[in-house]
Amino acid sequence: MLEIRNLNVIFNQGEIEEKEAIKDLNLKVETGDFITIIGSNGAGKSTLFNAISGNIELTSGQILLEGKDITYMKDYKRSKVIGRLYQDPYSGTAPSMTIAENLGLSFSRGKKQGLQLAISKDDKKFFQEKLKKLNNGLDERMNTKVKLLSGGQRQSLTLLMSTIVTPKVLLLDEHTAALDPKTSIEIMNLTKEIIEENKITTLMITHNIEDALNYGNKTIVMNKGQIILILDEKQKAEMTIEDILKLYNQHLITVSDVNVLKE
Numbered sequence: 672m673l674e675i676r677n678l679n680v681i682f683n684q685g686e687i688e689e690k691e692a693i694k695d696l697n698l699k700v701e702t703g704d705f706i707t708i709i710g711s712n713g714a715g716k717s718t719l720f721n722a723i724s725g726n727i728e729l730t731s732g733q734i735l736l737e738g739k740d741i742t743y744m745k746d747y748k749r750s751k752v753i754g755r756l757y758q759d760p761y762s763g764t765a766p767s768m769t770i771a772e773n774l775g776l777s778f779s780r781g782k783k784q785g786l787q788l789a790i791s792k793d794d795k796k797f798f799q800e801k802l803k804k805l806n807n808g809l810d811e812r813m814n815t816k817v818k819l820l821s822g823g824q825r826q827s828l829t830l831l832m833s834t835i836v837t838p839k840v841l842l843l844d845e846h847t848a849a850l851d852p853k854t855s856i857e858i859m860n861l862t863k864e865i866i867e868e869n870k871i872t873t874l875m876i877t878h879n880i881e882d883a884l885n886y887g888n889k890t891i892v893m894n895k896g897q898i899i900l901i902l903d904e905k906q907k908a909e910m911t912i913e914d915i916l917k918l919y920n921q922h923l924i925t926v927s928d929v930n931v932l933k934e
Contacts, residue, residue: 672700672701672702672703672704672736672737672839672840672872673698673699673700673723673734673735673736673840673872674698674699674700674733674734674735674738675696675697675698675699675719675722675723675732675733675734675735676697676732676733676734676735677695677696677697677731677732677733678693678695678696678697678719678722678729678731678732678733678734679691679693679694679695679696679729679730679731679732680692680693680715680718680722680727680729680730680896681730684730691895691896692715692718692896693715693718693719693722693896693897694895694896694897695897696715696719696732696896696897696898697898698891698898700840700872700874701872702872703870703872704872704873704874704887704888704889705866705872705873705875705886705887705888705889706873706874706875706887706888706889706890706891707874707875707876707877707882707883707884707886707887707889707890707891708874708875708876708877708883708890708891708892708893709876709877709878709880709883709890709891709892709893709915710892710893710894711894713895714893714894714895714896715893715895715896715897716844716876716893717844717876718896719893720755720842720844720874720876722734723749723753723840723842723874724746724749724750724753724755724842725741725744725745725746725748725749726746729742736752736753736839736840737839752838752839752840753838753839753840753841753842754833754834754838754840754841754842754871755833755841755842755843755844756826756829756830756833756841756842756843756844756846757844757845757846758844758845758846758848758849759849760822760823760825760826760829760849760850761822761825762829763829763832763833764817764825764828764829764832765817766816766817766818767816767817767818768816768817769813769814769815769816769817770798770802770809770812770813770814770815770817770820770828771790771795771798771813771814772790773817773828773832774798774801774802774828774831774832774835775790775794775798776832777831777832777833777835777836778794778797778798778835778836795813798813798835799813801831801835802831804864805827805828805831805861807823807824807827807857809824809827809828822849822850822854823850823851823854823857823858826846826847826850826854826858827857827858827861829846830846830858830861830862830865831865834865834869834871837869837871838871839872840871840872840873840874841866841871841872841873841874842873842874842875843862843873843874843875843876844876845876845877845878846858846862846875847859847877847879847882848877848878859882859886862875863886873887875887880912880915880916881912883915884907884910884911884912884915887907888903888904888907889901889902889903889904889907890902890907890910892915892918899918900918
């Protein structure tokens with residue numbers, strides 16, 4: 672589904688502030704993979720997502736989606752096939768528009784006529800059915816402006832918006848980090864359900880090692896712009912939080928930036 676070849680991203684190249692954010696990174700993501708990604712702040716995780724989304728310029732390398740080179744494809748074109756959620760639950764929605772209008776914009780993504788606000792009765796019925804599955808009452812508040820929703824409600828809405836037209840790839844950039852523990856669990860359960868139901872190829876950045884090991888079929892460990900470890904499903908099942916922490920203690924990664932949730 673997604674292949675990254677010899678990716679390099681250098682910020683402020685040739686200047687005093689030069690920073691090598693991604694170094695010679697190679698990655699193959701198979702169709703249906705759910706890959707969790709961990710690493711300290713500055714490991715290059717979000718930079719990798721920005722590269723895949725087309726939000727930054729690459730220094731060198733290639734990005735292929737279903738065998739098609741999208742390295743120089745504009746970000747707004749990629750957004751039709753690549754969904755993304757951010758840490759901030761207030762990103763990704765239009766706050767002054769209603770729930771229905773936000774869903775209408777997302778639903779029209781990729782259609783030839785482009786984005787539009789006209790919402791048919793059939794569309795509204797479809798949106799309501801989708802909102803019911805969130806189980807948080809938004810199906811009864813479709814005419815409510817998004818700015819009046821809680822952080823958890825907005826993040827669940829953003830998740831639905833990103834997947835209402837099934838993307839080829841879904842990028843989850845610490846999308847539960849700003850939520851309280853209870854809401855975080857609810858959003859993760861909803862995330863898992865939507866991904867499995869729609870068989871969406873997914874990459875998820877998290878600082879929660881427990882989530883990294885419990886979700887998905889692969890886990891990637893990043894450090895200093897490189898992938899230093901890839902765990903397959905069997906290896907993940909055998910790995911403990913303590914095992915991961917040993918990697919940090921070996922100075923492969925800085926442990927101080929990682930939130931570990933324990934009983």
